[in-house]
Amino acid sequence: MPLPPLRTRDEADVYLDLHPCPRCGSMETAWRDEPVSDRSPPVHRYAGVCADCGEDREFLFELTDGASGPAEPGPRPKTRFGGPQPSQLLDPGEWMLVAEWGVDAWSAADARGDDVGAADSLWTAVAAVEEVFKFLPADLDAVPESAFWSVRGRTVYHREPGRFRRRRLHVLRDLYLNRVPWVPS
Helix, strand or coil: CCCCEEEEHHHHHHHHHCCCCCCCCCCCECCEEEEECCCCCCEEEEEEEECCCCCEEEEEEEEEEEEECCCCCCCCCCCCCCCCCCCCCCCHHHHHHHHHHHHHHHHHHHHHCCHHHHHHHHHHHHHHHHHHHCCCCCCCCECCHHHCCCHHHHHHHHHCHHHHEHHHHHHHHHHHHHHCCCCCC
16 A cells, blocks of 8 residues: 655644544654655654553655755745645645644734744745645636545535635635734844
8 A cells, every 4th residue: 555645744744733643632742753764665754652642653654756854934934835736645624724723823923922933823824725726726716625535624625615716715825925924034
């Protein structure tokens, strides 16, 4: 069985955040990541122990060409979850959740007066919306329902399918971009 393809470590971090411990549901795992050298194509391993129940956890991902490390924090981080192709780890509904998390983190950082954290969170939200765009065929006005394969992603889609229309995605991305605080480099 082929392993899921990993485009960037940022994408892996999001995937791990979306997959709680199957035993207890906790999100708390201190992940160790390392390349697995004896595999072809190259494989990257994430392993850890659930902080709540002690369950051993492991994910293996196939490294795609050009897979990169974590984004650098800052006023305009290089947070990009992958190249021009749509993710095969997360569907567009899950990417929309990531955008929502980014906005929630922005709100918390903004309330603390943390301009760098606020900017980083909004750039993450922008990057997540850009990931949703990758599922939008050039000849359609909305992401097709068939693009949503996860239960979580389909739930987000069915809650408000209009959010996945091209025009709404542009408005949402522009809204986030307009809220990014200016942070000196």
